[in-house]
Amino acid sequence: MGDYEDYARKNFEDHGPKVNAGKKKEVAFGIEEADALNAVNYPAKDTTTKAAAKAAPVAAVPAAATTESASTPVAAGAGVALGRGLDVGTANLVSSCQDSTGNVNLKIQRNAFIDIDCDDYTRNMLTRLGVQYVVVNNRMVVVGDPAFELANIFNRNTRRPMKDGMISPDESDALPIEKMLLETLLGQPQQQGEVCYYSVPAEPIDADLNVVYHQGVFGGLLKGLGYEPKPLIEGHAVVFSELAEDDFTGIGISCGGGMFNVCVAYKSIPALSFSTTRGGDWIDHNVASVLGISSSRACGMKEKGIDLTNPQGREEEAVEIYYRNLIAYTLKNIKERFESSATMPKFPDPVSIVCAGGTSMVGGFVEVFQEEFDKIQFPLEVKEIRLAEDPLYSVSKGCLVASLSESA
Numbered sequence: 001m002g003d004y005e006d007y008a009r010k011n012f013e014d015h016g017p018k019v020n021a022g023k024k025k026e027v028a029f030g031i032e033e034a035d036a037l038n039a040v041n042y043p044a045k046d047t048t049t050k051a052a053a054k055a056a057p058v059a060a061v062p063a064a065a066t067t068e069s070a071s072t073p074v075a076a077g078a079g080v081a082l083g084r085g086l087d088v089g090t091a092n093l094v095s096s097c098q099d100s101t102g103n104v105n106l107k108i109q110r111n112a113f114i115d116i117d118c119d120d121y122t123r124n125m126l127t128r129l130g131v132q133y134v135v136v137n138n139r140m141v142v143v144g145d146p147a148f149e150l151a152n153i154f155n156r157n158t159r160r161p162m163k164d165g166m167i168s169p170d171e172s173d174a175l176p177i178e179k180m181l182l183e184t185l186l187g188q189p190q191q192q193g194e195v196c197y198y199s200v201p202a203e204p205i206d207a208d209l210n211v212v213y214h215q216g217v218f219g220g221l222l223k224g225l226g227y228e229p230k231p232l233i234e235g236h237a238v239v240f241s242e243l244a245e246d247d248f249t250g251i252g253i254s255c256g257g258g259m260f261n262v263c264v265a266y267k268s269i270p271a272l273s274f275s276t277t278r279g280g281d282w283i284d285h286n287v288a289s290v291l292g293i294s295s296s297r298a299c300g301m302k303e304k305g306i307d308l309t310n311p312q313g314r315e316e317e318a319v320e321i322y323y324r325n326l327i328a329y330t331l332k333n334i335k336e337r338f339e340s341s342a343t344m345p346k347f348p349d350p351v352s353i354v355c356a357g358g359t360s361m362v363g364g365f366v367e368v369f370q371e372e373f374d375k376i377q378f379p380l381e382v383k384e385i386r387l388a389e390d391p392l393y394s395v396s397k398g399c400l401v402a403s404l405s406e407s408a
Protein backbone atom coordinates (compact mmCIF):
# COMPACT_ATOMS: atom_id res chain seq x y z
CA MET A 1 0.00 0.00 0.00
CA GLY A 2 2.75 2.39 1.04
CA ASP A 3 4.71 1.39 -2.05
CA TYR A 4 1.80 2.17 -4.29
CA GLU A 5 1.22 5.56 -2.70
CA ASP A 6 4.86 6.47 -3.10
CA TYR A 7 4.71 5.35 -6.66
CA ALA A 8 1.55 7.33 -7.37
CA ARG A 9 2.93 10.46 -5.76
CA LYS A 10 6.22 10.25 -7.62
CA ASN A 11 4.46 9.54 -10.84
CA PHE A 12 2.33 12.64 -10.53
CA GLU A 13 5.22 14.79 -9.41
CA ASP A 14 7.49 13.65 -12.22
CA HIS A 15 5.02 13.65 -15.04
CA GLY A 16 1.69 15.14 -14.05
CA PRO A 17 -1.26 14.58 -16.31
CA LYS A 18 -0.64 16.57 -19.43
CA VAL A 19 -3.98 16.27 -21.11
CA ASN A 20 -4.79 19.56 -22.67
CA ALA A 21 -8.47 19.72 -23.32
CA GLY A 22 -9.30 20.59 -26.87
CA LYS A 23 -5.70 21.17 -27.97
CA LYS A 24 -4.04 18.92 -30.48
CA LYS A 25 -1.03 17.94 -28.56
CA GLU A 26 0.71 14.80 -27.54
CA VAL A 27 -1.16 13.19 -24.70
CA ALA A 28 1.18 12.46 -21.85
CA PHE A 29 -1.47 11.52 -19.34
CA GLY A 30 -1.37 7.75 -19.39
CA ILE A 31 -2.42 4.60 -17.64
CA GLU A 32 -0.29 5.09 -14.56
CA GLU A 33 -1.66 8.55 -13.96
CA ALA A 34 -5.21 7.37 -14.41
CA ASP A 35 -4.59 4.51 -11.97
CA ALA A 36 -3.20 6.97 -9.47
CA LEU A 37 -6.35 9.02 -9.86
CA ASN A 38 -8.40 5.98 -9.09
CA ALA A 39 -6.78 5.65 -5.68
CA VAL A 40 -9.72 7.54 -4.31
CA ASN A 41 -10.48 8.63 -0.79
CA TYR A 42 -14.23 8.31 -0.80
CA PRO A 43 -16.22 10.95 0.90
CA ALA A 44 -17.74 9.15 3.81
CA LYS A 45 -21.13 10.76 3.30
CA ASP A 46 -21.62 10.86 7.07
CA THR A 47 -18.33 12.58 7.64
CA THR A 48 -19.16 15.28 5.16
CA THR A 49 -22.57 15.80 6.66
CA LYS A 50 -21.23 15.84 10.18
CA ALA A 51 -18.48 18.27 9.33
CA ALA A 52 -21.03 20.63 7.85
CA ALA A 53 -23.36 20.07 10.75
CA LYS A 54 -20.79 21.01 13.34
CA ALA A 55 -20.30 24.48 11.94
CA ALA A 56 -22.26 27.11 13.77
CA PRO A 57 -25.39 28.33 12.04
CA VAL A 58 -24.76 31.40 9.98
CA ALA A 59 -27.62 33.71 10.67
CA ALA A 60 -29.06 36.59 8.73
CA VAL A 61 -27.27 36.54 5.42
CA PRO A 62 -28.85 39.21 3.21
CA ALA A 63 -31.46 37.96 0.78
CA ALA A 64 -29.38 38.48 -2.30
CA ALA A 65 -26.45 36.81 -0.55
CA THR A 66 -24.04 38.87 -2.59
CA THR A 67 -21.71 39.67 0.27
CA GLU A 68 -18.41 37.91 0.55
CA SER A 69 -18.57 34.42 1.91
CA ALA A 70 -19.87 34.43 5.45
CA SER A 71 -19.35 30.76 5.98
CA THR A 72 -16.08 29.11 6.79
CA PRO A 73 -14.78 27.49 3.66
CA VAL A 74 -13.65 23.90 3.84
CA ALA A 75 -9.96 24.58 3.78
CA ALA A 76 -7.84 22.39 1.61
CA GLY A 77 -5.51 20.43 3.83
CA ALA A 78 -1.76 20.71 3.61
CA GLY A 79 -0.25 19.22 0.51
CA VAL A 80 -3.22 19.53 -1.80
CA ALA A 81 -2.21 19.83 -5.44
CA LEU A 82 -3.27 22.95 -7.30
CA GLY A 83 -6.32 22.46 -9.47
CA ARG A 84 -9.90 21.43 -8.67
CA GLY A 85 -12.64 19.50 -10.39
CA LEU A 86 -16.34 20.26 -10.08
CA ASP A 87 -19.23 18.22 -11.45
CA VAL A 88 -22.24 20.48 -11.79
CA GLY A 89 -25.17 18.07 -11.93
CA THR A 90 -28.92 18.51 -11.64
CA ALA A 91 -29.04 15.99 -8.81
CA ASN A 92 -25.57 16.22 -7.27
CA LEU A 93 -22.62 18.60 -7.08
CA VAL A 94 -19.26 16.84 -6.68
CA SER A 95 -15.93 18.54 -6.00
CA SER A 96 -12.53 16.91 -6.19
CA CYS A 97 -8.90 17.65 -5.42
CA GLN A 98 -5.75 15.60 -5.20
CA ASP A 99 -3.67 15.30 -2.05
CA SER A 100 0.09 15.03 -1.88
CA THR A 101 -0.03 11.24 -1.84
CA GLY A 102 -1.81 11.18 -5.17
CA ASN A 103 -5.19 10.26 -3.70
CA VAL A 104 -8.31 12.02 -4.85
CA ASN A 105 -10.57 13.58 -2.24
CA LEU A 106 -14.18 13.97 -3.26
CA LYS A 107 -17.10 15.80 -1.71
CA ILE A 108 -20.68 15.33 -2.81
CA GLN A 109 -23.82 17.30 -1.95
CA ARG A 110 -27.37 17.07 -3.25
CA ASN A 111 -28.08 20.02 -5.49
CA ALA A 112 -31.15 20.89 -3.46
CA PHE A 113 -32.45 23.15 -0.74
CA ILE A 114 -35.45 23.62 1.48
CA ASP A 115 -36.87 26.68 3.17
CA ILE A 116 -38.69 26.48 6.45
CA ASP A 117 -40.74 28.93 8.50
CA CYS A 118 -38.51 30.88 10.79
CA ASP A 119 -39.91 30.20 14.27
CA ASP A 120 -38.17 29.56 17.57
CA TYR A 121 -39.20 25.93 17.70
CA THR A 122 -37.71 25.08 14.30
CA ARG A 123 -34.64 27.19 14.92
CA ASN A 124 -33.96 25.32 18.15
CA MET A 125 -34.54 22.02 16.48
CA LEU A 126 -32.09 22.79 13.67
CA THR A 127 -29.51 24.00 16.16
CA ARG A 128 -29.99 20.88 18.25
CA LEU A 129 -29.57 18.68 15.17
CA GLY A 130 -26.50 20.70 14.26
CA VAL A 131 -27.93 21.60 10.86
CA GLN A 132 -26.40 24.65 9.20
CA TYR A 133 -28.86 27.20 7.85
CA VAL A 134 -29.05 30.75 6.63
CA VAL A 135 -31.93 33.17 7.04
CA VAL A 136 -33.15 34.57 3.74
CA ASN A 137 -36.23 36.82 3.61
CA ASN A 138 -37.21 35.68 7.07
CA ARG A 139 -37.15 32.01 6.08
CA MET A 140 -34.58 29.47 7.19
CA VAL A 141 -32.80 27.90 4.27
CA VAL A 142 -30.92 24.59 4.47
CA VAL A 143 -28.90 23.37 1.48
CA GLY A 144 -27.42 20.09 0.26
CA ASP A 145 -27.77 16.68 1.91
CA PRO A 146 -29.31 18.02 5.13
CA ALA A 147 -32.07 19.63 3.01
CA PHE A 148 -32.85 16.22 1.57
CA GLU A 149 -33.02 14.69 5.04
CA LEU A 150 -35.22 17.49 6.38
CA ALA A 151 -37.56 17.18 3.41
CA ASN A 152 -38.17 13.59 4.43
CA ILE A 153 -38.79 14.60 8.05
CA PHE A 154 -41.27 17.29 7.00
CA ASN A 155 -42.72 15.12 4.23
CA ARG A 156 -42.02 17.80 1.65
CA ASN A 157 -40.12 17.96 -1.61
CA THR A 158 -36.80 19.74 -1.75
CA ARG A 159 -36.48 22.71 -4.10
CA ARG A 160 -33.98 22.26 -6.91
CA PRO A 161 -31.76 25.05 -8.27
CA MET A 162 -31.26 23.15 -11.54
CA LYS A 163 -33.61 21.46 -13.98
CA ASP A 164 -32.75 19.32 -17.02
CA GLY A 165 -29.03 19.90 -16.58
CA MET A 166 -29.20 23.68 -16.32
CA ILE A 167 -29.86 26.48 -13.92
CA SER A 168 -33.61 26.41 -13.39
CA PRO A 169 -35.69 29.18 -14.92
CA ASP A 170 -38.44 28.40 -12.38
CA GLU A 171 -36.31 28.93 -9.31
CA SER A 172 -35.62 32.56 -8.51
CA ASP A 173 -33.44 31.67 -5.52
CA ALA A 174 -31.18 29.35 -7.53
CA LEU A 175 -28.10 31.56 -7.67
CA PRO A 176 -27.51 32.34 -3.99
CA ILE A 177 -28.20 28.68 -3.20
CA GLU A 178 -25.63 27.45 -5.71
CA LYS A 179 -23.16 29.97 -4.31
CA MET A 180 -23.60 28.54 -0.82
CA LEU A 181 -23.22 24.98 -2.07
CA LEU A 182 -20.04 25.78 -3.96
CA GLU A 183 -18.60 27.44 -0.86
CA THR A 184 -19.30 24.29 1.12
CA LEU A 185 -17.82 21.98 -1.49
CA LEU A 186 -14.80 23.91 -2.72
CA GLY A 187 -13.97 26.52 -0.13
CA GLN A 188 -11.58 29.20 -1.18
CA PRO A 189 -8.75 28.55 -3.63
CA GLN A 190 -5.30 27.80 -2.28
CA GLN A 191 -4.09 30.68 -4.36
CA GLN A 192 -5.94 33.31 -6.30
CA GLY A 193 -6.77 32.05 -9.77
CA GLU A 194 -6.40 28.32 -8.99
CA VAL A 195 -7.84 26.48 -11.99
CA CYS A 196 -11.20 24.78 -11.54
CA TYR A 197 -12.65 22.83 -14.45
CA TYR A 198 -16.42 22.47 -14.12
CA SER A 199 -18.73 20.28 -16.14
CA VAL A 200 -21.24 21.78 -18.56
CA PRO A 201 -23.78 20.03 -20.77
CA ALA A 202 -23.11 19.64 -24.46
CA GLU A 203 -25.70 21.27 -26.70
CA PRO A 204 -29.03 19.51 -26.08
CA ILE A 205 -30.61 17.90 -29.14
CA ASP A 206 -34.15 17.72 -27.85
CA ALA A 207 -34.71 21.00 -26.06
CA ASP A 208 -34.26 24.65 -26.73
CA LEU A 209 -32.09 25.25 -23.71
CA ASN A 210 -29.40 27.83 -23.49
CA VAL A 211 -26.11 26.36 -22.33
CA VAL A 212 -24.34 29.71 -22.70
CA TYR A 213 -26.21 31.32 -19.83
CA HIS A 214 -25.79 28.32 -17.53
CA GLN A 215 -22.07 28.12 -18.27
CA GLY A 216 -21.68 31.84 -17.62
CA VAL A 217 -23.53 31.67 -14.31
CA PHE A 218 -21.32 28.93 -12.88
CA GLY A 219 -18.20 30.55 -14.32
CA GLY A 220 -19.19 33.73 -12.49
CA LEU A 221 -19.82 31.94 -9.19
CA LEU A 222 -16.43 30.20 -9.33
CA LYS A 223 -14.70 33.42 -10.24
CA GLY A 224 -16.40 35.07 -7.29
CA LEU A 225 -14.82 32.43 -5.05
CA GLY A 226 -11.37 33.25 -6.50
CA TYR A 227 -10.95 30.37 -8.97
CA GLU A 228 -10.15 30.54 -12.63
CA PRO A 229 -13.18 28.73 -14.05
CA LYS A 230 -12.87 26.55 -17.15
CA PRO A 231 -15.83 24.68 -18.63
CA LEU A 232 -15.50 21.05 -19.70
CA ILE A 233 -18.18 19.18 -21.60
CA GLU A 234 -19.55 16.48 -19.32
CA GLY A 235 -19.15 13.50 -21.67
CA HIS A 236 -15.58 14.62 -22.33
CA ALA A 237 -14.91 14.50 -18.59
CA VAL A 238 -16.00 10.84 -18.57
CA VAL A 239 -13.52 10.15 -21.38
CA PHE A 240 -10.74 11.77 -19.32
CA SER A 241 -11.46 9.77 -16.20
CA GLU A 242 -12.30 6.37 -17.73
CA LEU A 243 -10.56 5.91 -21.07
CA ALA A 244 -6.88 6.52 -20.28
CA GLU A 245 -5.96 2.94 -21.20
CA ASP A 246 -7.53 3.45 -24.62
CA ASP A 247 -5.53 6.57 -25.32
CA PHE A 248 -8.66 8.61 -24.57
CA THR A 249 -10.42 7.14 -27.58
CA GLY A 250 -13.96 5.82 -27.22
CA ILE A 251 -17.41 6.84 -26.05
CA GLY A 252 -18.13 8.38 -22.64
CA ILE A 253 -21.74 8.69 -21.52
CA SER A 254 -22.75 10.49 -18.35
CA CYS A 255 -26.18 9.18 -17.31
CA GLY A 256 -27.37 11.80 -14.87
CA GLY A 257 -30.60 12.83 -13.22
CA GLY A 258 -31.44 15.67 -15.57
CA MET A 259 -29.61 14.64 -18.73
CA PHE A 260 -27.59 12.11 -20.63
CA ASN A 261 -24.35 13.57 -22.01
CA VAL A 262 -22.50 11.76 -24.77
CA CYS A 263 -18.97 12.31 -26.08
CA VAL A 264 -17.25 10.31 -28.82
CA ALA A 265 -13.55 11.10 -28.57
CA TYR A 266 -10.55 10.29 -30.69
CA LYS A 267 -7.19 10.59 -28.91
CA SER A 268 -8.72 12.90 -26.29
CA ILE A 269 -10.33 15.25 -28.83
CA PRO A 270 -14.15 15.23 -28.94
CA ALA A 271 -15.38 14.18 -32.38
CA LEU A 272 -19.05 14.27 -31.46
CA SER A 273 -20.81 15.47 -28.34
CA PHE A 274 -24.41 16.16 -27.47
CA SER A 275 -26.86 15.92 -24.61
CA THR A 276 -30.46 14.86 -24.22
CA THR A 277 -32.82 16.11 -21.54
CA ARG A 278 -33.84 12.60 -20.58
CA GLY A 279 -32.27 11.03 -17.51
CA GLY A 280 -33.22 9.69 -14.09
CA ASP A 281 -35.80 12.45 -13.53
CA TRP A 282 -37.44 11.58 -16.85
CA ILE A 283 -37.75 7.94 -15.74
CA ASP A 284 -39.20 8.99 -12.36
CA HIS A 285 -41.68 11.34 -13.98
CA ASN A 286 -42.94 8.78 -16.47
CA VAL A 287 -43.07 5.89 -14.02
CA ALA A 288 -44.98 8.16 -11.61
CA SER A 289 -47.52 9.17 -14.21
CA VAL A 290 -48.31 5.65 -15.44
CA LEU A 291 -48.57 4.24 -11.92
CA GLY A 292 -50.32 7.21 -10.33
CA ILE A 293 -47.68 7.70 -7.66
CA SER A 294 -45.44 10.66 -6.77
CA SER A 295 -42.13 11.17 -8.56
CA SER A 296 -40.18 10.90 -5.32
CA ARG A 297 -41.80 7.55 -4.59
CA ALA A 298 -40.93 6.36 -8.07
CA CYS A 299 -37.37 7.58 -7.53
CA GLY A 300 -37.11 5.77 -4.20
CA MET A 301 -38.27 2.55 -5.78
CA LYS A 302 -35.79 2.92 -8.64
CA GLU A 303 -32.87 3.55 -6.28
CA LYS A 304 -33.70 0.84 -3.75
CA GLY A 305 -31.80 -1.76 -5.74
CA ILE A 306 -33.90 -3.26 -8.50
CA ASP A 307 -32.59 -5.51 -11.25
CA LEU A 308 -33.62 -4.47 -14.75
CA THR A 309 -33.01 -7.97 -16.06
CA ASN A 310 -35.52 -9.41 -13.60
CA PRO A 311 -38.18 -6.83 -12.67
CA GLN A 312 -40.54 -7.88 -9.90
CA GLY A 313 -44.11 -6.68 -10.28
CA ARG A 314 -45.83 -3.85 -12.14
CA GLU A 315 -43.81 -1.01 -10.63
CA GLU A 316 -40.42 -2.46 -11.40
CA GLU A 317 -41.61 -3.40 -14.87
CA ALA A 318 -42.49 0.23 -15.50
CA VAL A 319 -38.97 1.27 -14.47
CA GLU A 320 -37.49 -1.34 -16.79
CA ILE A 321 -39.62 -0.17 -19.74
CA TYR A 322 -38.50 3.44 -19.40
CA TYR A 323 -34.85 2.53 -18.84
CA ARG A 324 -34.87 0.43 -21.99
CA ASN A 325 -36.52 3.23 -23.94
CA LEU A 326 -34.01 5.79 -22.67
CA ILE A 327 -31.02 3.62 -23.58
CA ALA A 328 -32.41 2.85 -27.06
CA TYR A 329 -33.08 6.58 -27.59
CA THR A 330 -29.49 7.44 -26.62
CA LEU A 331 -27.99 4.79 -28.91
CA LYS A 332 -30.21 5.86 -31.82
CA ASN A 333 -29.07 9.44 -31.43
CA ILE A 334 -25.39 8.50 -31.33
CA LYS A 335 -25.85 6.42 -34.48
CA GLU A 336 -27.74 9.13 -36.38
CA ARG A 337 -25.36 11.89 -35.47
CA PHE A 338 -22.31 9.81 -36.16
CA GLU A 339 -23.60 8.81 -39.58
CA SER A 340 -24.70 12.28 -40.58
CA SER A 341 -21.40 13.96 -39.70
CA ALA A 342 -19.00 14.50 -42.54
CA THR A 343 -16.01 15.10 -40.34
CA MET A 344 -15.86 11.94 -38.25
CA PRO A 345 -12.35 10.54 -37.75
CA LYS A 346 -11.65 6.94 -38.72
CA PHE A 347 -11.51 4.69 -35.69
CA PRO A 348 -9.00 1.98 -36.62
CA ASP A 349 -9.66 -0.19 -33.55
CA PRO A 350 -12.84 -1.23 -31.74
CA VAL A 351 -13.73 1.22 -28.95
CA SER A 352 -15.19 0.98 -25.46
CA ILE A 353 -18.43 2.59 -24.34
CA VAL A 354 -18.22 3.70 -20.71
CA CYS A 355 -21.31 4.76 -18.78
CA ALA A 356 -21.10 6.97 -15.68
CA GLY A 357 -23.61 8.88 -13.54
CA GLY A 358 -26.15 7.80 -10.95
CA THR A 359 -28.66 6.57 -13.52
CA SER A 360 -26.18 3.92 -14.70
CA MET A 361 -26.04 2.41 -11.21
CA VAL A 362 -29.29 0.46 -11.39
CA GLY A 363 -28.89 -3.33 -11.45
CA GLY A 364 -28.67 -4.79 -14.96
CA PHE A 365 -27.92 -1.46 -16.67
CA VAL A 366 -25.05 -2.80 -18.77
CA GLU A 367 -26.98 -5.93 -19.73
CA VAL A 368 -29.96 -3.91 -20.98
CA PHE A 369 -27.59 -1.52 -22.74
CA GLN A 370 -25.95 -4.48 -24.50
CA GLU A 371 -29.35 -5.89 -25.53
CA GLU A 372 -30.45 -2.59 -27.04
CA PHE A 373 -27.05 -2.17 -28.68
CA ASP A 374 -27.39 -5.59 -30.33
CA LYS A 375 -30.67 -4.51 -31.91
CA ILE A 376 -29.19 -1.71 -33.98
CA GLN A 377 -26.50 -1.42 -36.62
CA PHE A 378 -24.04 0.70 -34.68
CA PRO A 379 -21.65 2.66 -36.91
CA LEU A 380 -18.57 1.93 -34.81
CA GLU A 381 -17.02 -1.34 -33.83
CA VAL A 382 -17.37 -1.69 -30.06
CA LYS A 383 -15.24 -4.04 -28.01
CA GLU A 384 -16.84 -3.49 -24.64
CA ILE A 385 -19.71 -1.75 -22.84
CA ARG A 386 -18.96 -1.12 -19.18
CA LEU A 387 -19.70 1.02 -16.15
CA ALA A 388 -17.28 3.66 -14.90
CA GLU A 389 -15.25 2.62 -11.90
CA ASP A 390 -17.14 5.07 -9.68
CA PRO A 391 -20.21 6.20 -11.63
CA LEU A 392 -21.14 9.07 -9.29
CA TYR A 393 -17.65 10.57 -9.17
CA SER A 394 -16.45 10.01 -12.70
CA VAL A 395 -17.31 13.46 -14.11
CA SER A 396 -15.68 15.28 -11.21
CA LYS A 397 -12.53 13.16 -11.55
CA GLY A 398 -12.40 13.96 -15.28
CA CYS A 399 -12.61 17.68 -14.49
CA LEU A 400 -9.81 17.23 -11.97
CA VAL A 401 -7.63 15.53 -14.59
CA ALA A 402 -8.04 18.57 -16.82
CA SER A 403 -7.26 20.99 -13.96
CA LEU A 404 -4.17 19.10 -12.78
CA SER A 405 -2.82 19.01 -16.30
CA GLU A 406 -2.94 22.79 -16.47
CA SER A 407 -1.63 23.39 -13.00
CA ALA A 408 1.34 21.02 -13.22
Ligand SMILES: Nc1ncnc2c1ncn2[C@@H]1O[C@H](COP(=O)(O)OP(=O)(O)O)[C@@H](O)[C@H]1O
Binds near residue numbers: 090091255256303363
Ligand atom coordinates in the same frame (compact mmCIF):
# COMPACT_ATOMS: atom_id res chain seq x y z
N1 LIG B 1 -28.67 3.05 -7.28
C1 LIG B 1 -29.30 3.80 -8.18
N2 LIG B 1 -30.09 3.21 -9.11
C2 LIG B 1 -30.71 3.95 -10.03
N3 LIG B 1 -30.65 5.28 -10.09
C3 LIG B 1 -29.89 5.91 -9.20
C4 LIG B 1 -29.18 5.21 -8.19
N4 LIG B 1 -28.51 6.12 -7.42
C5 LIG B 1 -28.80 7.33 -7.95
N5 LIG B 1 -29.62 7.21 -9.00
C6 LIG B 1 -30.18 8.26 -9.85
O1 LIG B 1 -29.10 8.98 -10.42
C7 LIG B 1 -29.48 10.33 -10.66
C8 LIG B 1 -28.41 11.23 -10.10
O2 LIG B 1 -27.20 10.93 -10.70
P1 LIG B 1 -26.11 12.04 -10.98
O3 LIG B 1 -25.12 11.45 -11.90
O4 LIG B 1 -25.62 12.59 -9.70
O5 LIG B 1 -27.03 13.11 -11.73
P2 LIG B 1 -26.71 14.61 -12.18
O6 LIG B 1 -25.51 14.52 -13.06
O7 LIG B 1 -27.93 15.02 -12.94
O8 LIG B 1 -26.49 15.39 -10.94
C9 LIG B 1 -30.85 10.52 -10.01
O9 LIG B 1 -31.84 10.47 -11.02
C10 LIG B 1 -30.94 9.32 -9.08
O10 LIG B 1 -32.29 8.91 -8.89
Ligand SMILES: [Mg+2]
Binds near residue numbers: 088090254257357395
Ligand atom coordinates in the same frame (compact mmCIF):
# COMPACT_ATOMS: atom_id res chain seq x y z
MG1 LIG C 1 -23.74 14.51 -13.76
